[in-house]
Amino acid sequence: MTASNIKKSDYLSRFTGALKSNPIIVLLVVVSIIVGFSVDKFFSWGNLGNLISNTAIRFLIALGVSGCLITKGTDLSAGRQVGFAACLAGVLVQRGNYAGRLFKSIPEMNMWLVLLIVLVVGAVIGLMNGWIISSFKVPPFITTLGTQTIVYGICLVFTDAQPVGGFQANYTRLITGRIGNPKGFYLPYLLFVAIFFGLLFWFIYNKTCHGKYMYAIGGNEVAAEVSGVNTNKTILRIYVIAGVMYAFAGYLLAAKSGGASASMGMGYELEAIAGCTIGGVSTTGGIGKVPGILVGVLVFELLKIVLQFLGMNPYYNYIVQGLVIVVAVALDVRKYIAKR
């Protein structure tokens, strides 16, 4: 056998190994292929572009929550933070001449300034989560359950539960922009945003001290601390990064939807957590890779589109999605039970 042959068979065995250890991904992909061939218009450029934009935003949220999951935490406030950021961005980016302006005293703002403000606010919320978790040792589940409600409340108060619209045109145009032929093959700008953040997170997780410390804390927090890792600081940083990612996702989501409301992003935390878990982020801590998260989110979005194309009542989506989450975690946990 030549060297390249060995390499090929090595890749092949790795590939089959990956298939075996991710049955749920295989299942969902197979289902969508079958549905794709049996339903008209499933394989269309429009559908692909749609899938990409949806996945891109979910991917950013999932990247944010992944750090929490890898350190055995969680972030239930993700969806509300996305919604809050969407509303905040929406309010600030309203046209100066729009009649329904919520805060008439605020002058029309540059969309990049708005982005900056939204990200800073996201960081502050993340900082609050991280501070409570690391300094007061409140379990992340409880902490973020609390902030989830707080953030939702703040969002309702300042929007007065009214939908926000009338955005500056360049804001929506840029975010929903695309390369290529809108009627044929095209790639949304959001794809490149997702690629950029995917690479950035891959770098952070694999090549920086922060990333290594994060995995170490998930693997064994006590051992990490004894090894000189500043665990509090690392956890704080994880939740701040998460907050910034949700804020960014919210900013994009408002533009993509052309409007925002307090209920925006409802349930996104569960989708993000599901995407991570399907993609191999282990709830037992210390395990999870960026490509896996991408695959997990992609497969989950694919599932939603499949259900839609099957013409199923959208209410059923919740049932199916819930089942997928539970099954994914059950399969993940099984891997570690078998190893004992």
Next chain:
Amino acid sequence: MSEYLLEMKDVSKAFPGVQALNHAQLQLKSGHVHALMGENGAGKSTLMKCMFGIYRMDEGQIFMDGRPVVIKDPIDALSKGISMVHQELQQVPARSIGENIYLGRYPVKKLFGFIPMVDHKKMYADADRVLKKVKLPYDSTKAVGILSTSQMQLVEIAKAVSAGCRVLILDEPTSSLTESEVETLFDIINDLKKDGVAIVYISHKMEEILKISDEVTVMRDGHYIGTWDAKTLTTGDIITKMVGRELTRLYPERENVPGEVVFEVEDFTSINPKSFRHVSFSVRKGEILGISGLVGAQRTELMEGLFGIREHSSGKIKLYGKELKVSCPKDAIDHGVAMLTENRRVSGIMGALSVSDNISISSLKNYLDYGIAINSEKVEKLVAEDVEKMKIKTPSGETPIQTLSGGNQQKVIIGRWLANSPDVLILDEPTRGIDVGAKYEIYCIIAELAKQGKSILMISSEMGEILGMSDRIMVMCDGRCTGILDGKDATQEKIMALATQFE
């Protein structure tokens, strides 16, 4: 009727990549203590887990009273009269002793003749009776959480006794017990023997084995080596049979030459009045200071205090004459102090992470490019050097550390600390739970480090290790330093005298 109460024949069990058991066997007699010996990885635990129904055997048979039986799972094993006291205790600390003893098989009575409810009165009365049997002077309504480790172990034995066990497996029962607690345990074992219980006793402590057991079975690499009458064996015999070779030297020749004083501790006192207090000592360059004492002497607490894991209320730590402020492990590490903690699983390894990640975690800052990106080549080089230098047996640097044996895990963690090139190295029970062969390798590493001029503080509960490895020996009792002996003229008796100097 068979001569044996329980017999395991021709047992084989394979895990992916390892033949854990290869035609192993075991014969237990009623009323006898049967020691099961072997290096770690010899298959002792696997064999016991097969008997207790945790693992399914690939091949082989189990006979009880001469009749073949199949043990499906632990519940099945319990119902057949087989009980196991695990090395790691599995209890619910917040619940009462009685509830822990009867967990899963609470006595039930019927309210109004049809609503089943737990019969607490009967449960606690029964529990009090078994507690008396295991000599635990506590009310069974008290929470398990208030008990010491050794007392919790007695609760586990009480659980076995209350289930009417005929076979009792004790997996390293004395690893965390003091001498007097071991005596109590042996009394209980002798009582159980009189009741006709067959006891399997797994331990690495040779003296105990020879004292308590009637027969000894030795295993090596999953094979059955043989069974002997304990009276006919010596410690040397057992070690020879376990490792399959004459172990000529237990401790390596040391060539370290202690130099000037490097590390000084003055009047070091814990914030906890029951813990270490007014401890002063010093360590020289290239010196191994052994730290001896009974369990509960606060040795670990003292070392953790020096390393910043625990808080101290007064006292000074000096390195090269300069005072150190230590309030967390990172402070100590930054000043060149390293500590191998006592419990590898709890505070040492990061199980799911690779060998490479485990080695590099505390020295990552040294491998950065442009101040941010970790240079994987530098990390790989470090790992390759450690693997070679310390003979770490691992398929690759990417292998999860939890799949390695205890000795190899310990070497990885030593490697983690050496990557920081510390001046002072604190080793808390460096060979605990490690088999004989790997122990010798760890001793060689320690000796080599001392030769290189590192100052080493080594806590050990094994008398032989303390005597065999230390230049000087500090003995602690009840939180105080009761004396420092010169390694050359220290004896077991002198150490014990200092270790029991209670106020």
